[in-house]
Amino acid sequence: MSDLTLEQLDGDGALQESIADLYGDTRAELLRKAVIGGTTLLAALASPPALASEMSKANDVRIFQYALNFEYLQASFYTETERAGTVARMEEAKAVWARTLGAHERAHVKIIKNVLGDAATKSPFFDFQGNTESESRFTRTAVAMEDLTTALLTGVTPSLRSQGLVAAAFSLLTVEARHAAWARHLAGIVPVAGPFDRSKPVSEVDRIVASTRFARTLVPKMTARMKPKFVG
Amino acid sequence: MRSATFVRPALMVSVAVGLAVGLPSVLREGGSGDAFEQAASHRKAASARPSLPEPVEPAFVPGKPTLLRVSAQATRWAVVRAAATARVAPRARAPAITELETKTPEGTSNIVLVLANRVDDAGRLWIRVRLAVLDEPSTGWVPREALGGYGTVTTRLIVDLDSLQATLFRDGRAALRADVGVGKLSWPTPRGEFYIRNKLTGYASPTYGPVAFGTSARSRVLTDWPADGFVGIHGTDRPDLLPGRVSHGCIRMRNDDILRLANLMPIGTPLTIR
Numbered sequence: 095m096s097d098l099t100l101e102q103l104d105g106d107g108a109l110q111e112s113i114a115d116l117y118g119d120t121r122a123e124l125l126r127k128a129v130i131g132g133t134t135l136l137a138a139l140a141s142p143p144a145l146a147s148e149m150s151k152a153n154d155v156r157i158f159q160y161a162l163n164f165e166y167l168q169a170s171f172y173t174e175t176e177r178a179g180t181v182a183r184m185e186e187a188k189a190v191w192a193r194t195l196g197a198h199e200r201a202h203v204k205i206i207k208n209v210l211g212d213a214a215t216k217s218p219f220f221d222f223q224g225n226t227e228s229e230s231r232f233t234r235t236a237v238a239m240e241d242l243t244t245a246l247l248t249g250v251t252p253s254l255r256s257q258g259l260v261a262a263a264f265s266l267l268t269v270e271a272r273h274a275a276w277a278r279h280l281a282g283i284v285p286v287a288g289p290f291d292r293s294k295p296v297s298e299v300d301r302i303v304a305s306t307r308f309a310r311t312l313v314p315k316m317t318a319r320m321k322p323k324f325v326g
Numbered sequence: 327m328r329s330a331t332f333v334r335p336a337l338m339v340s341v342a343v344g345l346a347v348g349l350p351s352v353l354r355e356g357g358s359g360d361a362f363e364q365a366a367s368h369r370k371a372a373s374a375r376p377s378l379p380e381p382v383e384p385a386f387v388p389g390k391p392t393l394l395r396v397s398a399q400a401t402r403w404a405v406v407r408a409a410a411t412a413r414v415a416p417r418a419r420a421p422a423i424t425e426l427e428t429k430t431p432e433g434t435s436n437i438v439l440v441l442a443n444r445v446d447d448a449g450r451l452w453i454r455v456r457l458a459v460l461d462e463p464s465t466g467w468v469p470r471e472a473l474g475g476y477g478t479v480t481t482r483l484i485v486d487l488d489s490l491q492a493t494l495f496r497d498g499r500a501a502l503r504a505d506v507g508v509g510k511l512s513w514p515t516p517r518g519e520f521y522i523r524n525k526l527t528g529y530a531s532p533t534y535g536p537v538a539f540g541t542s543a544r545s546r547v548l549t550d551w552p553a554d555g556f557v558g559i560h561g562t563d564r565p566d567l568l569p570g571r572v573s574h575g576c577i578r579m580r581n582d583d584i585l586r587l588a589n590l591m592p593i594g595t596p597l598t599i600r
Binding site for chain 1 (some may be wrong): 381382383384385386388389391393394396400403405407431432433434435437443445451470471474476477478504513524525526527528529530531532533534538540545548551552555556557558559573574575576588593598
């Protein structure tokens with residue numbers, strides 16, 4: 095695969111702008127010829143409109159609850175990788191990728207939780223089983239996760255009844271697809287698998303996620319109702 | 327609606343064909359009057375094209391993404407998922423320090439603090455953890471597969487045995503200060519680096535107050551105490567004795583202080599007794 099620079103990929107300057115936004119102009123300029131891949135930030139600082147009526151349909155709520163669980167999975171994955179020190183050991187361009195995706199996924203969690211309000215589910219307790227502590231395992235997992243998220247959103251977005259939510263879901267979908275392409279390129283895989291992306295049904299997504307056992311983990315029991323036997 | 331759908335592509339094709347035919351003719355004929363009239367006619371046809379719909383406004387737009395602040399105050403803990411041997415080095419044949427169980431003596435999940443990680447020559451990932459042991463070394467290496475998911479805290483509790491004060495820090499800032507009762511000289515509270523393992527509630531024992539925290543610290547004197555002689559942090563029915571050296575090694579707090587601490591301090595918080 096030929097090396098692409100950020101400058102070549104980012105024709106409209108959106109990615110450079112997004113990196114400058116997150117890291118500052120100086121660093122963005124330094125990365126201009128080094129970073130490979132592309133993503134744009136979602137439009138910033140817009141507050142969600144009143145969505146009670148938009149979300150009134152149970153179908154749409156269920157879809158966004160499912161999407162929220164997926165965003166939890168991704169946000170937790172990138173966050174834990176940073177906390178484990180794995181990102182700090184990466185070369186600069188890759189570290190920017192990992193940090194940027196983490197920031198995006200946390201922003202996705204925040205907005206979907208906000209939109210769902212009381213209907214938002216809590217984050218599961220994840221166990222990434224060492225995939226956040228090894229750069230190569232992290233990269234492979236990130237590729238799979240971003241590809242799967244893209245396939246999931248491609249499948250569920252047309253089922254949303256509210257046109258406003260369809261538009262919002264498409265905005266998430268295109269960003270996740272760019273994440274996937276960026277991850278694939280850094281992993282040395284062709285960024286775009288083919289001329290047409292196939293969706294995956296939720297049942298298949300469920301099966302794939304279950305096979306990782308990331309979310310089917312031991313939830314620790316931290317409290318007990320019993321008299322202490324400490325030394326006193 | 328249906329007819330518009332059919333008309334639009336037809337118009338577009340006609341405009342495209344018209345432009346394709348007209349433009350070369352303009353160029354070829356050097357801009358003759360006929361050719362200009364023809365081009366103007368095509369421009370008129372293009373301007374008559376029905377407009378496409380405006381983009382649908384998204385129902386929500388995420389806010390500005392922010393980079394993670396990896397706090398120096400952050401500490402990770404992990405639950406022990408499978409019984410394992412903690413070793414002095416990240417190697418399968420390194421000397422053993424202790425056996426890690428999945429449960430504490432109180433029946434809660436056994437957790438350890440996560441300090442570092444390393445991959446051995448065989449490609450196996452090892453995690454250096456703080457252990458709930460009596461003797462040094464108080465840290466050891468366990469295979470990653472013995473541990474479950476990670477939790478993170480940004481709190482730290484420091485108990486000063488000289489000033490008889492406990493201070494809880496959150497994100498590096500003091501969030502609570504309280505007088506404490508600690509072990510008498512004959513049953514000293516151990517000094518060192520430990521962590522909070524669990525929280526016990528719902529019992530009826532005025533001696534321990536309303537809430538008790540289990541720690542990884544153990545008495546070096548009361549080694550035959552039931553349930554392995556662990557040091558707790560708990561309330562008391564004798565607040566008049568605080569601050570003071572009054573206990574068998576446990577850290578006592580006034581009941582209102584231990585209740586405040588219970589609201590502020592998550593399990594997994596590192597504990598320094600100095």
